[in-house]
Amino acid sequence: MKELVEYIAKSIVNDPNAVSVEEETNEEGITLKLRVADDDKGRIIGKQGQIAQAMRTLLRVKAAKAQTRVRLEIM
Amino acid sequence: MEIPEKHQSVFQKAREVLEKLLALMELPATVEISEEFTVIGPDEELSSIGLNILGEDLGILIGRRGQTMLSLQHVVRLIMSHQSEFKLPIVIDVEGYKERRCQGLRTLAKKLADQVKARRVPFTMEPMPAFERRVIHLALADHPDVLTESTGEGDARKIVITPKRPAVIDLSPLLCYSLPEKGNDGEE
Numbered sequence: 001m002k003e004l005v006e007y008i009a010k011s012i013v014n015d016p017n018a019v020s021v022e023e024e025t026n027e028e029g030i031t032l033k034l035r036v037a038d039d040d041k042g043r044i045i046g047k048q049g050q051i052a053q054a055m056r057t058l059l060r061v062k063a064a065k066a067q068t069r070v071r072l073e074i075m
Numbered sequence: 076m077e078i079p080e081k082h083q084s085v086f087q088k089a090r091e092v093l094e095k096l097l098a099l100m101e102l103p104a105t106v107e108i109s110e111e112f113t114v115i116g117p118d119e120e121l122s123s124i125g126l127n128i129l130g131e132d133l134g135i136l137i138g139r140r141g142q143t144m145l146s147l148q149h150v151v152r153l154i155m156s157h158q159s160e161f162k163l164p165i166v167i168d169v170e171g172y173k174e175r176r177c178q179g180l181r182t183l184a185k186k187l188a189d190q191v192k193a194r195r196v197p198f199t200m201e202p203m204p205a206f207e208r209r210v211i212h213l214a215l216a217d218h219p220d221v222l223t224e225s226t227g228e229g230d231a232r233k234i235v236i237t238p239k240r241p242a243v244i245d246l247s248p249l250l251c252y253s254l255p256e257k258g259n260d261g262e263e
Contacts, residue, residue, distance in 0.1 A: 003099050004096070004099040004100060007095065007096070007099055008096075008150055008154070011092075011153075011154040011157060011158060012153050012154060012157045050149065051149070051150075051153065053146070054145075054146035054147075054149045054150050055146075055150070057138070057142065057143050057146035058096070058100060058143070058146055058147060058150065060143075061100055061102075061135055061136060061138075061143060062099075062100045062101060064135060065101065065102075065135070
């Protein structure tokens with residue numbers, strides 16, 4: 001899960017080195033915590049949250065295949 | 076379809092980005108050029124890149140009303156524009172789903188236009204995503220007898236097909252009722 005978010009995030013921000021993703025698994029599924037440079041936050045979220053939404057949709061495809069749930073939090 | 080030499084690198088780049096995403100999603104799939112959605116002008120000018128994903132069980136990648144496919148398209152466009160100054164549309168199709176849907180929509184548009192023309196009353200279509208509305212607008216752009224417009228917001232946005240000449244309401248039956256004559260409303 002983590003690698004998918006990491007690849008997308010690093011490919012669209014101005015400061016790829018500041019991108020980090022933390023992955024936690026509990027009984028509810030997987031939680032991904034995405035951190036980027038402050039200046040890149042808008043780029044990751046997108047207008048009306050479009051980009052964050054698109055990333056969540058793609059994560060859901062992967063989660064469905066693995067029969068789990070995934071949450072993406074932008075910190 | 077022959078991609079001109081000067082555009083091959085941008086196609087290659089778009090393809091790599093898409094293949095990388097599919098690999099990270101652990102979906103075994105291959106990517107081919109979509110002839111339907113690749114637009115190259117007579118002077119080799121490129122105005123749209125179309126890529127079609129092929130593989131087994133890709134329904135999951137299309138999603139409800141093609142939403143998942145659109146998310147994938149959105150991400151590929153973002154990565155391409157961020158990494159290569161590439162500003163043209165990239166259209167991602169899955170197993171030719173979008174291509175078939177577009178052809179179906181064009182046929183439907185023509186049929187509905189004929190109906191609207193004959194009945195001379197507007198017709199409102201079901202809500203559709205932006206991409207599909209565009210197909211209808213384009214299909215009927217040059218139609219001599221009808222106009223198209225979109226109404227509503229967000230997911231509920233839909234197309235209304237309107238006749239250019241609306242039905243004429245015949246008022247002649249009303250003329251047998253004579254209007255009250257002037258001057259009669261004074262004192263008795």
